[in-house]
Amino acid sequence: MKTPAQTAHATPFRVAVVGAGPSGCYAAQALRKGQPDIEIAVFDSLPTPFGLVRYGIAPDHQGAKAVSRQFERVFGQPGVEFVGNVSIGIDIGFESLLENFHAVVLATGLGADRQLDIDLDPDARVVGAGDLVRLLNSDPDARLRHRRAGLESLGAEVVILGTGNVAVDVARLLSKSDLDFIASDVDDDALRAVAPSPVRTIHILGRCQSHLAKWDASMVKELAQVVGVQVSVDGTPLLREPARSPRTTVNVRFQQVPTSIRRHDGRIRVTTHRTGDRDLVDHLDADTVITALGFDSSSAQLAQFAGLEASNVFRVGGPATGRLGNLAENRKLAADTAKGVLAFLRGQEPRHRPGLDGLRSRLPASTVSFQAWQRIDDAEIRRARPDRCRTKFTTRDGLLAAAAGSDALPPIPLATAGPPATQEK
Structure with a gap:
């Protein structure tokens, strides 16, 4: 049998x-x-x-x-x-x-990005790291893409909560110049909307001790090696020869437990206390808070x-x-x-x-079907902007038109948002 x-x-x-x-x-x-x-x-x-x-x-x-x-x-x-x-x-x-x-x-x-369970002002500018990365990857369903107010600049100073690889990804993406994205498939329009120029100051806050951070050491090294970026950990420069007049400064601070995020003088104030010591309180002001705390x-x-x-x-x-x-x-x-x-x-x-x-x-x-996806794939590669490996469609209508092999695909203008950032020597 x-x-x-x-x-x-x-x-x-x-x-x-x-x-x-x-x-x-x-x-x-x-x-x-x-x-x-x-x-x-x-x-x-x-x-x-x-x-x-x-x-x-x-x-x-x-x-x-x-x-x-x-x-x-x-x-x-x-x-x-x-x-x-x-x-x-x-x-x-x-x-x-x-x-x-x-x-x-x-x-x-x-x-969905995991939500904060602390005192949070509903009017404070808080963005999920997952939402931001999906936006920069041209996800047609990215929540930030469909905000009523449209895409807004994150500002010159941001706080990132979390010490995993996604936190490092976000810090790296926001600190790079245009030349650093050669051969990528970044959504240039979205990037220039949220970061018209590389963010000047990035604070990364983690609850744990430094040796318990969840990121890969290679990821932090890659961030520190971006030209024009200076990374310090608890006040100590990560590289022996820090960048001269850095374009972006990344300050990593461990054992910082956020307790509240409130609007303050037109900006956002993040209040933290030292891990294990609630009396050791600190305040940090920024333009935007980005949460990189995992997913819900x-x-x-x-x-x-x-x-x-x-x-x-x-x-x-x-x-x-x-x-x-x-x-x-x-x-x-x-x-x-x-x-x-x-x-x-x-x-x-x-x-x-x-x-x-x-x-x-x-x-x-x-x-x-998969064959229809291959038509999308081919169309995105054909329409790639200069120095990009592909330029993705950012709407479902655009994707479906490409899947159908439409000859009337949405035009792809050159990205324009002022002069591109220069690469420091």
């Missing part, structure tokens, strides 16, 4: 992955490696795949973004489909996935899936851990999840599930 695994070719397993970010793509990759004939449909609410690889990794870190080439090879395989611009729970009900697939993997990520694991994005505990529903990445790890962590967790999915499937009696074919008639007309 044949086992379920032996009958896989006659009755292929069909798996839906909700989320085409790194965790979802790594999960699809691992599933195909473990069971080459498995059929996979990867859904995403955005018209583009790759999630935080495209919109979360800093735009000047193209080497890290190159992991998307691995994922492209997965989507290029027969039996693996990208289903973009489709929201599960809105366009397609979750129950429909359970009816049409043998298993479902939730890889939706975490979309209780967001509405995950709430719709909170009660789904069926045996054939699996979670990976943010929905599983409540945090966004780096690419290496995502890959390992996805591989472990894929093993669990395959063990579950192979332990079941083979049952017919139509997979994506059972849903095609219900998919929106604006659904984006």
